[in-house]
Amino acid sequence: MDSWSKPRVPALGFGLNTSNLSLTNSRTGAKEEVTRKALQRMYVCGITPYDATHLGHAATYVTFDLINRYLLASGAEVNYVQNITDVDDPLLERARRDSIDWRDLAHSQVLLFASDMEHLRVIPPTHYIGAVEAIPLVVDAIQSLQRRGAVYAIDQDYYFSNSPQSGFGELSHLNHTEMEVIFAQRGGDPTRAGKLNSLDCLVWMSQREGEPGWPSTLGAGRPGWHIECTAIALKYLSPESTGQYLIDIQGGGSDLIFPHHEMCRAQAMILTGKELATNYVHAGMIGLNGEKMSKSEGNLVLVSSLIAQGADPRAIRYALLTDHYRKDRMWSSEKLESAQESIRRINLALSMATVHETKPLINEIIDSLADDLDTPRVLRAVTTWVDKTLDGSTRGDAQELKDALDSLLGLQF
Ligand code: ZN
Numbered sequence: 497m498d499s500w501s502k503p504r505v506p507a508l509g510f511g512l513n514t515s516n517l518s519l520t521n522s523r524t525g526a527k528e529e530v531t532r533k534a535l536q537r538m539y540v541c542g543i544t545p546y547d548a549t550h551l552g553h554a555a556t557y558v559t560f561d562l563i564n565r566y567l568l569a570s571g572a573e574v575n576y577v578q579n580i581t582d583v584d585d586p587l588l589e590r591a592r593r594d595s596i597d598w599r600d601l602a603h604s605q606v607l608l609f610a611s612d613m614e615h616l617r618v619i620p621p622t623h624y625i626g627a628v629e630a631i632p633l634v635v636d637a638i639q640s641l642q643r644r645g646a647v648y649a650i651d652q653d654y655y656f657s658n659s660p661q662s663g664f665g666e667l668s669h670l671n672h673t674e675m676e677v678i679f680a681q682r683g684g685d686p687t688r689a690g691k692l693n694s695l696d697c698l699v700w701m702s703q704r705e706g707e708p709g710w711p712s713t714l715g716a717g718r719p720g721w722h723i724e725c726t727a728i729a730l731k732y733l734s735p736e737s738t739g740q741y742l743i744d745i746q747g748g749g750s751d752l753i754f755p756h757h758e759m760c761r762a763q764a765m766i767l768t769g770k771e772l773a774t775n776y777v778h779a780g781m782i783g784l785n786g787e788k789m790s791k792s793e794g795n796l797v798l799v800s801s802l803i804a805q806g807a808d809p810r811a812i813r814y815a816l817l818t819d820h821y822r823k824d825r826m827w828s829s830e831k832l833e834s835a836q837e838s839i840r841r842i843n844l845a846l847s848m849a850t851v852h853e854t855k856p857l858i859n860e861i862i863d864s865l866a867d868d869l870d871t872p873r874v875l876r877a878v879t880t881w882v883d884k885t886l887d888g889s890t891r892g893d894a895q896e897l898k899d900a901l902d903s904l905l906g907l908q909f
Contacts, residue, residue, distance in 0.1 A: 497580060497629065499620035500610035503906070506899040508569060508858075515866035517566050519745070520822060522753055522776040523667050527868050530744065530775060536567045536574045537733040539773070540621070541725055541748040541756065544581040545605035546590040549612040550796040551816070551827050552782040552789050556749045558813055558906070559779040559821040561618045562869050563745065565904055568619075577732045578621040579725055580606060582628050583718050585683065586791075588707060598708065612799040615809040617906040623732040627724045628710075630731075634719040635712045637727035637767065638699050646766045650690040652702030652715050656723065658693050662762035667776055668754035679755050683721070697759050699723040722759035729772070730764065739770075746773035750780055750824075780824040789827065797827055810907050811835040817871040817905065842878065842901075845885040846894050846909050852884040854892035858900045865904060874905070 517530045530536070540560045543553055560576075567574045581587070582602045591598035613620065627634075638654060641647045646657050658664045665671075670678065675695055676686045686694035698720040703709025709716040719727075735742035742764060746757060757776060764772040781788055784795045802812055815835035819825045845851060857877055864873040878901075885892070902908045 497582075497606070497624050497626040498610075499578075499624040500614045500618075502620055503614075503617040503908075504902075505565070505568065505619065506903050508900060508903055515863055517563070517570070517866050518868050519563070519775050519777050520868055521774075522750075522757075522778050528775060530567070532570070533572060533744070536572045536745070537735065537743040538564065538567075538574060538576045538745040538747065539725070539729040539733060539743055540576070540578050540746075541752055542578040542580040542624075543605075543609055544584050544587055545602045545609060546587045547791050547796060548605045548609035549799045550782075550789055551799065551812075552749060553609075554612070554616060554799050554812065555782050555816050555821070556747075556779040557613060557618050558616060558816050559869065560747050560777075561616075561906055562821075562865065562871070562904075563747075563777070564619055565906060566865055566869075569903055574622070575733055576619075576621040577623045577625065577729060579630070579728045580609075580624065580626050581721060581724060582606065582626040583708060584627070584721055608800055612803075615803055616799065616813050617809070617908060619906075625728045625732060627719060627721075630724060630728050631710050631712070631719060633727040633731050634723055635700075635714060637723055637730070637763070638714060640767055641699070641723075641763065644766055646763075647699065648692060648696075650688065652717070653698060654700040654714055655691065655696040656699045656720075656759070656763055657696050658762055659766070662765045663771075664695070664758065664762045667758045667761050670754055675754060675758075682751070682755060684755055695755070697722050697755065722756055723763060725756070726760045726763040726767070726772075729760070730767065735768070735770075741771050741774040742768060743773050745775045745777055747777040748779070750778040750822075753778055779821045780819075783824065783826045784828075786826065788824075802832070807832060808836060808839055811839050813906060814839055814875070818875060820872060821869050838875070838879070839907075841882050841886070842907075843909055845882040846898060848885055848894070850890040851892040851894045851897070852881050852889035854881075854894070854897040854900075857881045857892075857897065861900060861904055871905075 518527045521528045591601045700714045703716040733743045761772045815831045860877040861874050864870040898909050
């Protein structure tokens, strides 16, 4: 699938001796260093294209963009893979509700998402793969699971069978009852008759009347969501054959920890005998007026709407960086206004004939990002620099700072 155009990423002008990046791993709960390697493999779950792009999405993709930018700046090659779930129940339900063809709905939302990502200067993934185009891969992965005895059928649908060998539950640390509740809330079917374990997940859904289906050795149907990501990650990230981990980072919003990432991890474990990711990284949720921002609450704030109302995309990005990525937080129009004012002041400072010292600030930005993406600390340091520059302090190099802000934070001045 075509993604979006890549923003220019300036090379940093002086020997960037970056600190090693540490990120909080949801599996262990600890801040862990991302081992320096020539090639980093990162998988971030993409959207289901029917309500793109609300600020929760934006916060997630900006977070992983910061990680991507940091790894690139430290000299690594990053194989960044993202999927797009361009056929799934919520998309089909929305298309039915609005009496439009599901393909037209998906296409329009894929374009809108790409335009939003471009506005936010998010570097596109190396491989951007749609569920529909991945169907042959998914069928292969299901057959591999079948050969390992981890798939069974109910009527014409196929389920992945969770087992103790898959280490199921070691990512989310939830007990069985908690899992059942969340599974039901997030598209699972724990009570379906015939299941061996209430937490087994659908990997292939037989074609329903009035719904799309694709022919396969499993019969006509469509892929389940979890196996889609597992199959795409294992194919396009070309995992290493040695070592105990398949990829370096699997990421997404924290609402994906269970069931989605737990299922992907369990499937990858059965397929390969290895832990899917060294680091499982999750961004917090964005809310509005005290409520979680979600389709069901009907309180989505869309990036495209803010831009249409005249918001500077840099201010949206800046506002998202004012809190730590892992924190659940509220969005507000005041937050955006305050970010607009910060952008105005940074612009003003960078346009001065002379500016406050820049190298110490750039080092502070690097060190703060390395420490589990501490963007509030980054922005505090930038604000202090702006104050000093506007007070008349000199000896810095504005261009050097502009390049660093663009390269590391995706903020172009
Ligand atoms: Zn996924």
